[in-house]
């Protein structure tokens with residue numbers, strides 16, 4: 001089965017989802033432009049992807065606009081997950097009830113829909129708003145029909161459990177990859193206890209697990225990877241043998257390393273959907289080969 005249900009969401013979601021951060025055209029090297037973004041989204045649809053993850057800060061709304069134009073009327077047949085909270089530059093996460101409402105209204109307008117499928121707090125509030133007030137405000141937006149369901153991103157186990165006791169949290173969005181597994185401890189136990197849907201992000205470690213970086217890459221100013229220690233000499237060298245192991249395993253299975261990295265995350269217990277980023281159709285086409293490996297017992301032995 002290539003889809004899974006999440007309580008509260010209007011329709012099942014595909015087990016691979018397209019993350020639209022890079023599609024917003026900022027933070028990931030040169031903008032590949034709207035045509036490339038549309039081609040990437042089209043390739044995802046062709047492969048059976050029905051979940052698209054976006055956020056107001058991805059290209060300052062540009063990811064939403066490109067997604068809306070590329071999907072056209074199909075936007076009502078797929079699930080668009082978006083986020084709320086960050087504002088300003090550098091962004092602070094504002095989860096006050098007033099700002100949540102403003103963000104939701106703006107996303108409804110940008111995406112051109114009557115109701116948002118899934119709204120996620122982008123990260124814990126930087127302004128000290130009590131979690132209770134945030135959950136209450138999101139529940140009110142749900143009860144008004146402006147959003148179908150809500151979730152949290154980047155929360156730790158204590159706050160996640162607290163939020164789940166206070167209201168109908170549907171999902172957690174959290175990093176998980178072949179080289180980043182902190183999710184698989186207490187956080188996973190909270191997810192299991194509250195039966196949350198899990199959207200696992202950054203499965204390619206921002207491109208590292210595609211195996212394309214034979215030597216230490218240099219990124220332009222403004223590329224998020226410039227400040228990522230995984231792309232600094234010492235950590236990059238330490239990770240190299242694990243990347244090589246993934247590359248060899250992918251060769252043995254006859255798929256690109258990116259597909260294996262994504263399928264491995266999809267195979268982890270409790271993961272509903274794996275969100276991978278891509279800027280071009282060819283990247284999507286390589287990555288969706290992960291569909292071939294879903295539920296393959298060989299993944300468990302890696």
Ligand SMILES: NC(=O)c1ccc[n+]([C@@H]2O[C@H](COP(=O)([O-])OP(=O)(O)OC[C@H]3O[C@@H](n4cnc5c(N)ncnc54)[C@H](OP(=O)(O)O)[C@@H]3O)[C@@H](O)[C@H]2O)c1
Nearest residue numbers: 019020021022153201202203204205206207210276277283
């Ligand atoms: N909630 C949160 O706080 C949060 C945080 C991070 C991400 N996310 C979500 O998760 C999604 C995925 O995470 P991510 O985009 O950060 O990281 P990722 O999926 O680990 O890496 C995506 C990047 O890897 C490169 N890539 C992808 N496929 C490739 C291929 N087949 N061959 C070569 N390079 C390839 C592309 O960048 P280049 O071509 O530039 O190398 C692409 O932008 C995001 O788009 C976003 O929706 C959410």
